[in-house]
Amino acid sequence: MYDTTNQSPPTGLLYWPRRVESWLDARGKGAWIAAMVLGFIFVWPLGLAILGYMIWSKRMTKRSMCCHRPKGQGYWASNSSGNSAFDAYRDETIRRLKEERGAFEAFLKRLRDAKDKQEFDAFMEDRAKANADQTNDKDIAAY
Known part of the structure; x- marks a missing residue:
């Protein structure tokens, strides 16, 4: 991927989706939903793409955005x-x-x-x- 000796994250055109994804993950489900709604409002294919990605990556399930505890606790x-x-x-x-x-x-x-x-x-x-x-x-x- 990129040089691990360099402490700063890579910059460039190919890495912006990962930065956006980590930024949205840090803010939780609400940020993902807001991004999807705004995508539908301004450019509907973008909203549809975000919705598809959220479904595919299981972003809206309980386990994906919360801390992982063993079942039963x-x-x-x-x-x-x-x-x-x-x-x-x-x-x-x-x-x-x-x-x-x-x-x-x-x-x-x-x-x-x-x-x-x-x-x-x-x-x-x-x-x-x-x-x-x-x-x-x-x-x-x-x-």
Whole structure:
């Protein structure tokens, strides 16, 4: 590409797209959207090209413009406030909330299961009554 001993970035006609891209990346998704809208307003093929590049390079996905955290870790899991007492309290609170959430989800499952069982039992009773009525009708018709 270019000489790595030279600390300044290369200048020239071929490198301006990279500079524009890094400038927009430094400013986030809003800058990309503004560039696309302005491109559509002033020169529509430029706006279309920016839109195509944003889709192709996946600039608007969550992972492309934010910090990369392992899946399953929340915002607080990787950030330290610098106060160890607060961090310990926060970690304990998050752990307790996860336990309470699990207990609540288990309670909801038991509640749904009980409701399903009640509905099934009512259905079976109705079916048994319908069968009993049909057999009584057949017995009466036989006489």
